[in-house]
Amino acid sequence: MTFLKKLLEFSGLHPERVRTRWVSSAEAVEFVHEISGFVEEIKKLGPNPLRAKAKEAA
Amino acid sequence: MSAKIKEAVRALLAGGKIKGFLGLREENGNVMPHLFCDPKELEALSLGDWKKAGDTRYPLNQLMIRLTLQYPEETFAVLIRGCDERGLKELFKWKQLAEDKVVLIGIGCPDELAKACECEKPFPDSVIDGPQGAKADSEKVARIEAMALDARLQYWKAEFDRCVKCFGCRNICPMCFCNECSLEENQLVGTGEVPPANPTFHLARAIHMVGRCIDCGLCEEACPADIPLRTLYKKVTEIINKEFGYKTGFSVDEKSPFNIIEVK
Numbered sequence: 001m002t003f004l005k006k007l008l009e010f011s012g013l014h015p016e017r018v019r020t021r022w023v024s025s026a027e028a029v030e031f032v033h034e035i036s037g038f039v040e041e042i043k044k045l046g047p048n049p050l051r052a053k054a055k056e057a058a
Numbered sequence: 059m060s061a062k063i064k065e066a067v068r069a070l071l072a073g074g075k076i077k078g079f080l081g082l083r084e085e086n087g088n089v090m091p092h093l094f095c096d097p098k099e100l101e102a103l104s105l106g107d108w109k110k111a112g113d114t115r116y117p118l119n120q121l122m123i124r125l126t127l128q129y130p131e132e133t134f135a136v137l138i139r140g141c142d143e144r145g146l147k148e149l150f151k152w153k154q155l156a157e158d159k160v161v162l163i164g165i166g167c168p169d170e171l172a173k174a175c176e177c178e179k180p181f182p183d184s185v186i187d188g189p190q191g192a193k194a195d196s197e198k199v200a201r202i203e204a205m206a207l208d209a210r211l212q213y214w215k216a217e218f219d220r221c222v223k224c225f226g227c228r229n230i231c232p233m234c235f236c237n238e239c240s241l242e243e244n245q246l247v248g249t250g251e252v253p254p255a256n257p258t259f260h261l262a263r264a265i266h267m268v269g270r271c272i273d274c275g276l277c278e279e280a281c282p283a284d285i286p287l288r289t290l291y292k293k294v295t296e297i298i299n300k301e302f303g304y305k306t307g308f309s310v311d312e313k314s315p316f317n318i319i320e321v322k
Contacts, residue, residue: 006297007264010202010290011257012211049211050257 014045060103062187063137063163068097070135076161077132080118080125082106089114091121093134105137105165108188111174113279119145119232123154135161141175143182144272144307145232151310154235166190175275176292179308198289199296214290218260220283221253227277227287228263233270240266260290267291268298269314272307 005015019038023031067079071094083092084104094100106114122136138146143164150157166181166188176196181188202210228234228241241247241263247254271291278288298304302315 010293
């Protein structure tokens with residue numbers, strides 16, 4: 001993950017667009033917390049610039 | 059410059075230590091790889107573009123793998139630079155070549171070439187002739203890092219857009235020894251489409267260069283579209299070094315951090 005984030009950053013994508021967490025299936029609260037947090041973060045970052053360009057082209 | 063090399067190879071051949079020496083030969087102005095088995099042939103020995111960055115270079119290590127597959131019992135010598143030696147160290151580690159069957163004939167690169175390559179170590183440990191120049195820092199990587207995030211994406215998108223998917227970068231790569239390549243898996247990479255998925259095609263190859271790329275730059279020389287692949291893979295090698303403390307091709311014993319399974 002450390003590597004992937006650095007590589008994405010070098011290629012011009014925000015490293016926070018990828019995330020890995022280990023959450024046990026017994027930890028529902030933890031799971032919701034992680035996902036909601038990630039969704040919030042992604043919304044702040046806005047749409048994926050790669051996707052945006054593909055739409056423009058289409 | 060090549061006198062010392064010739065002398066060393068002649069002694070090895072005469073002593074029966076090696077079956078042949080894999081180097082470069084010049085004929086009618088063309089430089090090509092050649093397996094020297096007779097000391098008489100050594101007159102035609104060439105060092106290719108030894109002084110400057112040129113394109114008369116060949117993946118001799120790749121030819122070594124093919125050669126030893128055909129003659130597994132024989133020992134061969136090979137002409138190497140700093141980058142080739144790093145490659146051999148990784149190939150020994152990955153069991154693609156047997157260390158005791160390869161004799162290294164090392165040459166150091168002049169400063170001009172080391173600078174053009176931005177080489178980490180422009181001479182092999184087993185240097186027989188040539189300078190032992192200093193490490194050159196990478197300005198090319200720094201130039202991209204100076205850009206803002208979206209400018210970087212624009213830059214790489216434009217570069218990768220020229221890709222004609224010729225697989226030249228992979229085919230010439232002395233470290234690409236896999237029998238099956240994920241870049242040819244239809245499930246992962248769609249066919250009949252040029253340029254290939256941008257930027258995933260090239261980023262996938264970049265990830266596969268982890269712990270393998272020894273920065274020889276053959277990929278960039280081979281690329282018909284002049285995509286700055288070397289800069290991309292330089293960054294890969296830099297991340298592995300900075301984040302995981304692993305220097306690709308500097309030791310035969312130390313494993314890449316991506317290949318260690320720790321059982322506690």
